Amino acid sequence: MSTTTIGEAFERRSSYRGRLSLLLIWAVLLTVPLWLPAIGGYTSLAGRILIFALAAMGLNFLLGFTGVMSFGHAAYFGLGAYGCGLTLKYLANSTPLAIVVGTAVGTLGGALFGALIVRRKGVYFAMLTIAFGQICYYVAYTWNSLTGGYDGLRGFQRQPIDIGPLVIDIQNNGTVFYFFILAVFAVCVGLMALLLRSPFGRTLIAIRENQRRARFLGIPVEKHIWLSFTISTFFTSVAGALYALINNFADPTTMFYIISGDLVIMAVMGGMRSFWGPLIGAAIFVALQDYISSATVNWMSFVGLIFVVVVLFFPRGVLGYLRRIPL
Amino acid sequence: MLTLILFNVFNGIIIGLFYVLMALGLAMILNLSGVINFAHGNFLALGGYFAFVLIPYTGFWVALIVSPLIVGVIGLILERTIIRPLYSRDPVYSLLLTFGLAFIIQDVCRTIWGPAGLPLTPPASINQPISSQFFFLTGYRLFIIGIVIVAVAALFLFLRNSRMGMRIRAGTLDLETVSALGINVGLLRSLNFSVGIFLAGLAGVLAGGQIGLNPNMGDDLLLPAFIAIIVGGVGSLVGTLIGGIVIGVAAALTTVFYPAASEVVIYVIMILVLLVRPRGLLGEEGMMT
Numbered sequence: 001m002s003t004t005t006i007g008e009a010f011e012r013r014s015s016y017r018g019r020l021s022l023l024l025i026w027a028v029l030l031t032v033p034l035w036l037p038a039i040g041g042y043t044s045l046a047g048r049i050l051i052f053a054l055a056a057m058g059l060n061f062l063l064g065f066t067g068v069m070s071f072g073h074a075a076y077f078g079l080g081a082y083g084c085g086l087t088l089k090y091l092a093n094s095t096p097l098a099i100v101v102g103t104a105v106g107t108l109g110g111a112l113f114g115a116l117i118v119r120r121k122g123v124y125f126a127m128l129t130i131a132f133g134q135i136c137y138y139v140a141y142t143w144n145s146l147t148g149g150y151d152g153l154r155g156f157q158r159q160p161i162d163i164g165p166l167v168i169d170i171q172n173n174g175t176v177f178y179f180f181i182l183a184v185f186a187v188c189v190g191l192m193a194l195l196l197r198s199p200f201g202r203t204l205i206a207i208r209e210n211q212r213r214a215r216f217l218g219i220p221v222e223k224h225i226w227l228s229f230t231i232s233t234f235f236t237s238v239a240g241a242l243y244a245l246i247n248n249f250a251d252p253t254t255m256f257y258i259i260s261g262d263l264v265i266m267a268v269m270g271g272m273r274s275f276w277g278p279l280i281g282a283a284i285f286v287a288l289q290d291y292i293s294s295a296t297v298n299w300m301s302f303v304g305l306i307f308v309v310v311v312l313f314f315p316r317g318v319l320g321y322l323r324r325i326p327l
Numbered sequence: 328m329l330t331l332i333l334f335n336v337f338n339g340i341i342i343g344l345f346y347v348l349m350a351l352g353l354a355m356i357l358n359l360s361g362v363i364n365f366a367h368g369n370f371l372a373l374g375g376y377f378a379f380v381l382i383p384y385t386g387f388w389v390a391l392i393v394s395p396l397i398v399g400v401i402g403l404i405l406e407r408t409i410i411r412p413l414y415s416r417d418p419v420y421s422l423l424l425t426f427g428l429a430f431i432i433q434d435v436c437r438t439i440w441g442p443a444g445l446p447l448t449p450p451a452s453i454n455q456p457i458s459s460q461f462f463f464l465t466g467y468r469l470f471i472i473g474i475v476i477v478a479v480a481a482l483f484l485f486l487r488n489s490r491m492g493m494r495i496r497a498g499t500l501d502l503e504t505v506s507a508l509g510i511n512v513g514l515l516r517s518l519n520f521s522v523g524i525f526l527a528g529l530a531g532v533l534a535g536g537q538i539g540l541n542p543n544m545g546d547d548l549l550l551p552a553f554i555a556i557i558v559g560g561v562g563s564l565v566g567t568l569i570g571g572i573v574i575g576v577a578a579a580l581t582t583v584f585y586p587a588a589s590e591v592v593i594y595v596i597m598i599l600v601l602l603v604r605p606r607g608l609l610g611e612e613g614m615m616t
Contacts, residue, residue, distance in 0.1 A: 116602070
C-alpha cells in the first residue's frame with residue numbers, strides 16, 4: 001500500500017491548517033493561567049491535564065502509531081511517580097534528579113516487561129500488558145516499608161530549581177510550576193514529533209498498517225515493537241514523575257489497571273490516529289471527571305457512559321472526526 | 328501445622344474453582360470473539376444479587392439456576408446490541424466498551440443494593456460443619472466443589488459432543504472456514520457469549536453464599552482469571568481449568584509461609600511459565616504468538 005505517499009500528500013495539503021492548529025494549541029497552553037480561573041477552573045487542573053496528556057500521548061506512540069494495544073501503562077506512570085518520590089524522600093533534594101530517576105525506573109520497567117510481552121499479538125498482548133501492570137501495583141501495595149503501602153508515599157516535596165543566579169520557585173508558586181510542567185511537556189512532545197518523522201517512526205507506521213508486509217520487507221517487527229513499547233513507557237514515566245511532583249504524593253492506585261483504561265480512552269476520545277488527539281482527550285476526560293465526581297455520587301455510571309458513548313458513536317475521536325481520518 | 332496446610336490447600340481449591348468458573352467464561356469469549364470482557368466480574372456480582380432477590384420467593388435451589396440464566400440473558404442482550412458491532416473493528420474498542428460497562432454495572436449494583444455487604448444464606452441442609460477435626464470441611468464448601476464439577480463437566484460435554492459445541496470449538500480455530508460452511512457465526516458468538524456469562528453468574532451465587540455480596544465482589548477475581556488463562560495456555564480450556572486451580576492453591580499456600588506475597592505469587596508463576604513455556608501449560612502452538 002502506498003500509505004506513506006498518501007500520508008505525505010495529505011500532510012502537504014493540510015500543512016497550512018496544521019501550522020495554524022499548532023499555533024492555536026500553543027497559544028492556548030501558554031495563556032492558561034490568564035483565562036482558566038475566569039471560567040471557574042484552577043491552574044493545578046491544567047497541570048493535571050498536561051500530565052495526563054503526556055502520559056496518553058506516550059501510550060498513543062504505541063497505540064496509534066505502532067498499532068499495538070497496551071492496557072498496562074498505568075504501571076509505568078506509577079513507576080515514574082514512585083521513582084521520583086523516593087528520590088526526593090531518600091536520595092537528594094533535587095527536582096531534576098528526581099524526574100530523571102523516575103523516568104529511568106519507569107523506562108527500565110517498560111523495557112524489561114516489554115521484552116516478555118512483545119512476542120504476543122492482539123488481545124493476548126493486551127492481556128499480558130494488564131497482568132504485568134498489576135505486578136507493579138501489588139508490589140507497591142505490599143512493600144510497606146519502602147512505598148508506604150496502601151496509604152501511599154508521603155513525606156516528600158518538590159524543590160525549587162536552582163540554576164546559578166536564578167531560582168525557579170516551583171514549590172510555592174502554582175503558575176511557575178504550571179509553566180515548568182509545560183516546558184517538560186514541550187520538550188517531550190518535540191522529541192516525540194522528531195521520532196515520528198524519522199525513518200524509524202515511518203517504519204512503525206508501516207508496521208501498524210500491515211505487520212505481515214513489514215515482516216516480508218525484512219523489517220525486524222518484534223524489535224521495533226519492543227523499541228516503540230520502551231519509548232512509549234519513557235514518555236509515560238516522565239508524566240508519572242511530574243504527577244508525583246504535582247501531588248507531593250504517590251499512591252498504588254496510580255498503577256491500577258483502571259488508570260491504564262483511562263489513558264486509553266483519552267487517546268481514543270481525542271483521536272488516536274492524530275498526534276494531538278490524546279491532549280484533547282485528556283483535557284475533556286480530566287475536566288469531565290473532575291466535574292462529575294463532585295457533582296454526583298453516581299459518577300462511576302457517567303464515566304462508564306463516556307466510554308460506551310465514545311466507542312459506539314465517536315470511535316475516531318474528536319480530531320479524527322474533524323479531519324475524517326480513516327480508522 | 329499439617330492441619331493448617333490442609334486447611335489452606337482446601338481454601339486454595341475453593342478459590343481456585345471460582346477462578347476457574349470466571350476464567351472459563353472469559354476464555355470462551357476471548358477465543359471465539361476476541362473480546363476481553365472487563366465486565367465479567369460485574370456479571371458475577373449481578374448473579375449474586377439476583378439470587379439475593381429471588382431466594383425469598385423461590386428458595387435457594389431455583390435461584391441457583393434461574394439467577395445465572397437471567398444474567399446470561401442480560402449478557403445476550405448486551406452482546407446483540409452493543410458488542411456485536413465492534414467485532415469488525417480494532418480490538419481496542421471492545422475492550423474499552425466492556426471497561427465502561429464494568430463501571431456502569433458496578434454503580435447500578437451499588438445504587439440499588441447499597442455499598443455495604445449483604446448476606447446470602449445457603450439452606451441449612453447444606454450449611455453445616457461435617458468434621459470437628461477438619462473444621463474447614465463445611466457442607467457448603469463441599470457443595471461448591473460438587474456444583475463446579477457438575478458445571479464444568481456439563482460444559483465440556485456440551486463442547487465435545489453437541490453440534491453447537493463442536494461448531495464453537497471449530498470457530499475458535501478457524502472462524503472464516505466455519506462461516507464459509509454456512510454456519511451462522513453471529514448466532515454462535517451470541518450463544519457462546521451468554522454461556523460464558525452464565526458461568527460468571529453461577530460463580531456469583533456460589534461466592535455470595537461463601538463470602539457475602541458487595542458491589543465489587545468480582546473485581547478481585549478478574550485479574551487472577553486472566554492469569555489462569557495465560558498460565559493454562561490460551562486456546563485450551565483444560566489448561567484454563569488447571570491454571571485456575573494451580574494459582575488458587577499456590578496463593579493459599581503462600582499465605583501460610585509468607586502472607587504478604589500471596590497476591591504477587593500468582594504473577595510470579597505467570598512470569599515463570601512465560602519464560603519456560605511461552606504458550607502456557609497446555610496452550611496450542613500459534614494460538615498466542
